[in-house]
Every structure is written in C-alpha cells, then in structure tokens.
Amino acid sequence: MSRLPSSSSVPITEDAHDTKLPEASPRRWLIFAVVSMALFMSSIDHTVVAIALPSIRDDLGTGLEWAGWTVTIYSLGAVLVMPLAGKLSDQYGRKRIFVVAAALFTIASLLCALVDNIYLLVLLRGIQAIGGGAFMPAATGIVADNFGPNRDRAVGMFTSVFPIGGIVGPIIGGILLTYWDWRAIFIVNVPVGILLLVLALLVIPESRQPVSRRLDVYGVVLLGVLILGVMLGVTSLGSKDGTPLSPQFIVPEAIAVVALVLFLRHAARGTAPFIPIRLLRGRGFGVMNVINFLQGAAAIGFGALVPLFAQARFGIPILESGTLMTARAIGMICIAGVAVMTLRRTGYRLPMIVGFTVLAAGMVAICFPPPGVSQVLWLAIAAGVTGLGMGLSIPAGNNAVLQLAPDEAAGVAGLRGMFRQSGSIIAISIATAVMARSDDPGATLSVVFLIFAGLIVLTLPLVFRVPEHKGQW
Structure with a gap:
C-alpha cells in the first residue's frame, strides 16, 4: 500500500491513488467532477424547494409554517446524517457511502413528486435529506484521498459548486413553477441521480477496506x-x-x-x-463550531428566505424572485476562486473577517431599497454582495476546521456541516413561525434579516480565536 505525500494516514489502493500521477491527472479531475455533480444536484434541490414554498402551501392546503418544514426537515436530516456519514466514510469507504447516498436521494425525489399531503411530503423530504446530507462528507473524503497536498485547494473549490447550483436552480425552478408545478422540481432529480449513480460506480475508486465497528x-x-x-x-x-x-x-x-x-x-x-467530545470543544474545534453554527443561522437561513421575502414584501413574481438566488450565487463564484488560491498567503482569519463584514452589509442593504431604483435590481445587487461575503469566508472556514484533523477529513466535514445546518434549521423555523403570526410577513422578514446581520457581526470577535495556518499543508 502506498501513501499520499501528505499528513494524511488514510490507506489507499495502489492503482487508485498512485503518487506518481501528476497532481492534475485527468483521472483525479474526473473523480472531482463526479462528486461535484452530487453537490450540484443537492444545491439545486435546496434552492428550488425554497422558491416553491408558496406553491406547495397553496396546492396542499397547508400553512406556511408546515410548508417551511419541507426546507427545515431537509436540514434536520442533513444535520443527523452528516457526522454519521463522515464517520462511516472513514470506516467503511467513501465510495460505498457515496453510492448509497445517490440511490437514496434519487428514490426519495421520485416519491416526493407523487405525494398529495404535506405530512407525507415532509417525511419523504427527511429521507431525501439522508442521501443529500451524506454527499458532502463522503465527497470531501474522496477528494482528500485523491489530491494529496493540494486537497486544501480542491476542497475549497467545492465552494464554487454550491453557488453554481444556486444560479441554475432558481432559474430552472422558476420556469418549472411558472409553466408546470412544484412536483417537477423533484422529478428532474431522477434522471440526474441515475446518471450520477452509474458514474460513481465506474469512476470513484475504493479507499478503505471495511472495518467492523459498532454504530x-x-x-x-x-x-x-x-x-x-x-x-x-x-x-x-x-x-x-x-x-x-x-x-x-x-x-x-x-x-x-x-x-x-x-x-x-x-x-x-x-x-x-459518533461525535467525540474533542471534536466539540477541543482546541480550535469549539470556536469553529460556534462560528459555523452562527454562520449557518445567518447566511444559510437568509439564503433560503430571500425568494420568500421578495414575494411577500414586494410582490415580485416567482421567476424573478428566484433570480435573486442567482445573483447571490454569482457573487460567490466571482470571489471564491480567488479566495481559494490565495488562502495559503492570507491564512484563515483575514478572509473570514472581511467576508463576514461584507455579508452583514449585504443583509442590511437588502432590507432598504432606495426610492427611484428598481426593487428587483436593488435586491439582486444586495444579494450579490452577500454572495461576495460568503465566497470570501466559506473556503477559509472549511479549511480552518479540516486542518485541525486532516486524517479525519470526512468526519470533520460532516461535523462542520452539522453545525451550519443546525443554525439554518433553527433560523428558518423561527422565521417562518414568526411570519405565520404576522399581519405583514414581508416587513417581519426585514426585521429577521437585520437580526441575521447582527449575528454575523457578533461572530467577528470569535474569528481572532481561530487557529491560524498559512502555507501548504
């Protein structure tokens, strides 16, 4: 068995990860493309469902708080499965967990399109989330195994995958909701999921032999x-x-x-x-877990509610409100690549401080469109600013956690996702519950967004306690 020329001690097969291969070998980038496809599909699904909340509410005859559960239950399932999938990936092999996740996500998507009541839809969204939540830790482990010393940059590139889904998702969702109905947003996952499953079986190598351990x-x-x-x-x-x-x-x-x-x-x-105490409050982990929780509450929760805000506050149609997510995603893509490539020079703290500040400014701006300016245009600009902030901060946050335990890449990625999604769950649940009791949901969401901005500002002092790291791993 050969080993990657890095600090990782994860055993790999000779044919799959021969260290004589060039760092940019076509096989490695093909593997990266396959796992990115899974993240892309999961990203599209999350943004599309957020846009479809009013349609789901009206078609199934339910309240906004229960329609909102189609988003929050997905986050709940992801929270539970991320750290578990990360540990199982480290124990039994990334490929096995990845393939199971793809199959489960595809089957659940088909069933979601066939339901006729909100409670069954929420249940199936929870099952779908088990597959979607397992993608990230398994994919992170796969990339870490295959990219050796450059895994920090490869993992950082995942930051660009989610916003690409954020660009395509709202556009596809807006078209489907305008000319069909919300069921179509689940049906489109089926052929993509089948293709992903076939490619994963053919392309992704096994990384570890099964280990018998108690769950x-x-x-x-x-x-x-x-x-x-x-x-x-x-x-x-x-x-x-x-x-x-x-x-x-x-x-x-x-x-x-x-x-x-x-x-x-x-x-x-x-x-x-399945989550040792050292990963909860050990050196570096404690502060990063708090930061990831607050970032998830503010940034991820905010993103899921932006289309609903545009519709409730300004009466903007579904198709146009979906483009606000596109503007946010474009902002992330514009800066994320630069942030990833300069991370070894800047370290983690500087991009997180600047990124959080820009993110908070965009959240405040989206609540106060100036007179005489198109509301859609202003909301798109403000959403784009929040995307810039996320594009700066997320790659640094991802690697700040990962470098604390590089030998447990999948497990650490699952833990990171768990805290971010937990913050998002609580934020969305509170926001939709408050909106359901409000006579003016749009104005209520404005206040919620200002609170989100305040949470991001409160995160800034914690960044100075993040373990700094510069240079190559």
Whole structure:
C-alpha cells in the first residue's frame, strides 16, 4: 500500500491513488467532477424547494409554517446524517457511502413528486435529506484521498459548486413553477441521480477496506431528539394559540434540553461516540463550531428566505424572485476562486473577517431599497454582495476546521456541516413561525434579516480565536 505525500494516514489502493500521477491527472479531475455533480444536484434541490414554498402551501392546503418544514426537515436530516456519514466514510469507504447516498436521494425525489399531503411530503423530504446530507462528507473524503497536498485547494473549490447550483436552480425552478408545478422540481432529480449513480460506480475508486465497528445509535438518537424538540417547539409558536408558556412549546423544549445534557455526557464518556467530545470543544474545534453554527443561522437561513421575502414584501413574481438566488450565487463564484488560491498567503482569519463584514452589509442593504431604483435590481445587487461575503469566508472556514484533523477529513466535514445546518434549521423555523403570526410577513422578514446581520457581526470577535495556518499543508 502506498501513501499520499501528505499528513494524511488514510490507506489507499495502489492503482487508485498512485503518487506518481501528476497532481492534475485527468483521472483525479474526473473523480472531482463526479462528486461535484452530487453537490450540484443537492444545491439545486435546496434552492428550488425554497422558491416553491408558496406553491406547495397553496396546492396542499397547508400553512406556511408546515410548508417551511419541507426546507427545515431537509436540514434536520442533513444535520443527523452528516457526522454519521463522515464517520462511516472513514470506516467503511467513501465510495460505498457515496453510492448509497445517490440511490437514496434519487428514490426519495421520485416519491416526493407523487405525494398529495404535506405530512407525507415532509417525511419523504427527511429521507431525501439522508442521501443529500451524506454527499458532502463522503465527497470531501474522496477528494482528500485523491489530491494529496493540494486537497486544501480542491476542497475549497467545492465552494464554487454550491453557488453554481444556486444560479441554475432558481432559474430552472422558476420556469418549472411558472409553466408546470412544484412536483417537477423533484422529478428532474431522477434522471440526474441515475446518471450520477452509474458514474460513481465506474469512476470513484475504493479507499478503505471495511472495518467492523459498532454504530453509535444512542448518540444519533439523542442528537435527533435534541434538534427535533427544538424545531417542534418553535413551530408551535406559528399557530394562533401558540405561546412560549404553552405546553406545545414547553414540553418539546424541555425534552430537547434533557437530550442535550445526555448527548454531551455521552460524547464525553461514551466508549465510541459518533461525535467525540474533542471534536466539540477541543482546541480550535469549539470556536469553529460556534462560528459555523452562527454562520449557518445567518447566511444559510437568509439564503433560503430571500425568494420568500421578495414575494411577500414586494410582490415580485416567482421567476424573478428566484433570480435573486442567482445573483447571490454569482457573487460567490466571482470571489471564491480567488479566495481559494490565495488562502495559503492570507491564512484563515483575514478572509473570514472581511467576508463576514461584507455579508452583514449585504443583509442590511437588502432590507432598504432606495426610492427611484428598481426593487428587483436593488435586491439582486444586495444579494450579490452577500454572495461576495460568503465566497470570501466559506473556503477559509472549511479549511480552518479540516486542518485541525486532516486524517479525519470526512468526519470533520460532516461535523462542520452539522453545525451550519443546525443554525439554518433553527433560523428558518423561527422565521417562518414568526411570519405565520404576522399581519405583514414581508416587513417581519426585514426585521429577521437585520437580526441575521447582527449575528454575523457578533461572530467577528470569535474569528481572532481561530487557529491560524498559512502555507501548504
């Protein structure tokens, strides 16, 4: 068995990762293209569903708070599966987890298109999220295995995959929703998923032999109860008789607190927890987990709500409101490549500080269109500014976590995604619950966006505690 000329100690097969291959060999870039295709499909699905919330609400005869669950349940499933898929990828092989994820995502997408009630749709979106959530950690591990010393740049390039999906997704979604209905946004995943499955089986090499280890079901259940309890309590506030003192809120939140205590105790004392305590509060991990949580709440939660804001506040049609996500994605792409290539010179702190500042400024700007300027144009510009901020900060944040434990690339990527998606879940749940009780949902979302901007500003002092790293790994 040969090893990559890097700090990674992950064993790889001789034929799949021969270190004599040039760093830019066609095989490696073909592997990168396949895993990027999965991330691209997952990105499209998330942005399209966010745009389709009003259509889903009207067609299935439900409230906005339950329609919003089609987005939040996807985040919940991803939160649960990301760290678990990362650990399973490290143990049993990236390819196996990746292929299972592709199959599950494709089948669930087909079933989502066939349902006729909101509760079944939410359930199937949760199943779909298991596949979508497993893509990122497995893909990160695959890239880390194949790109050796350049894995920091290859992983950073993933930053450009999601915004490309953000460009195409809203456009496709707007067209499908305008000329067909919301079911089409799930149907289009099926042929793409089948193609992805075939390519993954043919192109991606095995990276590890199976290892017999016990699955930490107890830890997974505790984390699921924790997040689900928080979401159920917050969602109850969206009903007319829901209050912070009602049993519908207090009971699930109390259960969530108990689950949190038990989960932390298990992570610290368990024999083989799927998230060890050192990855939660160890050197560097603690501050990065907080930053990723706040970034997920503000940036990811904000992005999912922008089309809804445009429709509710300004009455902008679905197709045009979807282009705001496109503007945001273009902003990310314009700067992400430069941020990735200069990361070894700038380190992690500078791009995160500048990126978070620009992101907060764009969030504030989107709430205050100046008179005499086209509302769509101004919202697109402001969304583009937030994209610039994310394009600067996300590559640095991704690698700041990954360099803390490069030998556990998939597991660390899953943990990072878990905290970001957890923040997004809570932010979207609170925002949709507050909107459901508001007489002016658009104005309410303006206040929510200003709060999101404040969260990003509060993140800035934490950046100075991020372990700095410059130069090649």
